[in-house]
Amino acid sequence: MSDTRDDLAITEELYQFLQGNVPEGYKIAESAVPKLTADQAWTVIWFLGNLYWQVTDHIERCGVCGELYDTWAEGTCLDYGDAPYNFCEECSEGPEAEAKRASKAAEKARGER
Numbered sequence: 001m002s003d004t005r006d007d008l009a010i011t012e013e014l015y016q017f018l019q020g021n022v023p024e025g026y027k028i029a030e031s032a033v034p035k036l037t038a039d040q041a042w043t044v045i046w047f048l049g050n051l052y053w054q055v056t057d058h059i060e061r062c063g064v065c066g067e068l069y070d071t072w073a074e075g076t077c078l079d080y081g082d083a084p085y086n087f088c089e090e091c092s093e094g095p096e097a098e099a100k101r102a103s104k105a106a107e108k109a110r111g112e113r
């Protein structure tokens with residue numbers, strides 16, 4: 001099977017599928033279609049990517065706007081303090097990311113880790 005779609009598109013399809021949007025060409029009984037919330041669907045993808053490596057781990061979900069994005073191509077990870085940790089390209093310049101960078105700088109200035 002040759003699949004030319006990129007990881008972001010495939011992950012997006014799984015993300016939609018887990019929320020009940022079955023792609024064309026699949027026959028799945030209505031009672032078997034997953035109907036997760038966006039947060040639950042993302043938790044499944046995150047779990048697969050981080051613990052079992054069955055899906056790629058470089059697709060992330062922005063903690064501000066909720067969009068999926070490819071970390072190899074865009075976005076920022078600010079992996080400290082409180083959530084959000086992942087920022088898509090657009091949100092990485094937004095007020096949430098700026099506030100987080102500022103809190104890190106203030107922490108450094110106080111001599112904490």
Ligand SMILES: [Zn+2]
Pocket residue numbers: 062063064065066067087088089090091092
């Ligand atoms: Zn975003």
